[in-house]
Amino acid sequence: MERRKLEYRVIAEGLEFPEGPIALADGSVLVVEIKGGRLIRVQPDGSKQVTAELGGGPNGAAIGPDGACYVCNNGGFHWLSEDIFGVKGYRRPHGRADDYAGGSIQRVDLDSGEVTTLYTHCEGNQIMGPNDIVFDANGDMWFTDHGKTYGRVMDCGAVYHAAADGSWIRQVIFPMLTPNGCGLSPDEGTLYVSETETGRLWHWPVTGRSEVGKVPWPSPNGGKLIGQATGYQRFDSMALEENGNICVGTLVTGGITVFSPEGEKLEYWEGPEPYCTNICFGGPDMKTAYITVSGGGLLVAVDWPRAGLPLLHQRG
Secondary structure: OOEEEEEEEEOOOOOEEEEEEEOOOOEEEEEEEOOOOOOEEEOOOOEEEEEEEEEEEEEEEEOOOOOOOOEEEEEOOOEEEEEEEEEEEEEEEEEEEOOOOOOEEEEOOOOOOOOOEEEOOOOEOOOOOOOEEEEEEEEEEEEEEOOEEEEOEOOOEEEEEEEOOOOOOEEEEEOOEEEEEEEEEEOEEEEEEEEEEOOOEEEEEEEEEEEEOOOOOOOOOOOOEEOOOOOOOOEEEEEEOOOOOOEEEOOOOOOOEEEEOOOOEEEEEEOOOOOOEEEEEEEEEEEEEEEEEOOOEEEEEEEOOOEEOOOOOOOO
């Protein structure tokens, strides 16, 4: 595995634990603020505009088939603030918020800022802490439910598939231990999911609408393991390259781990601090990687050596 330093440019700072970056065709980037409870549009000059007030803890985000932004809202965290890593008031999440009332999937009209809640439950079970989201060619969403940790209790997580119009939702994979990032291969034949606390990357063949092929026990979730972190690291959200490589936000050491579709660990890009939480690709050639460096409140840009996979519904 090759190790590299991230040579980055700061696009925006002062964000309240940014996540869920979406690079748009006009050069702007949407990010959520988990602590701020907002959807923010960052312009190429670094200026920031509030697109919507979301409340709770907005986490992953994606543009849907109707051009709206769909947000995984985890319901909010309790926050710790410390002066570490050269950052005054470095923030990190610790357990669920005192006013936590459950997670949800929200739809944001990017023109008006109107927010609609689509899902809070599936088959009578509350969605606990939805985290990351990706749309498929049918216009349906796959999203992870990371769950919540509170006191001595940790929720089992799950992966769901749902319609963008709020008409149906199905649990596809359960149980998982803190599922976080999710992505689809370029041909949409494979679903990838990373787990935070295990530092593992899993995959399943997509066999139909809301259906994946599963292997039997001793797989804990029916998936096949692609690879896992080196040493004590935790995995966060992900993006795919055009060639099918999987780029996973990596916590603790802080950076991006790149896996081939066959499971070879190709590269580790070392970031500036532990919370390199998410990555997306943009620019005219899809070779600009936008990375959320969340503890320090940064959105940074990196010249990536390969093109990212264009998402289906990115727009200006």
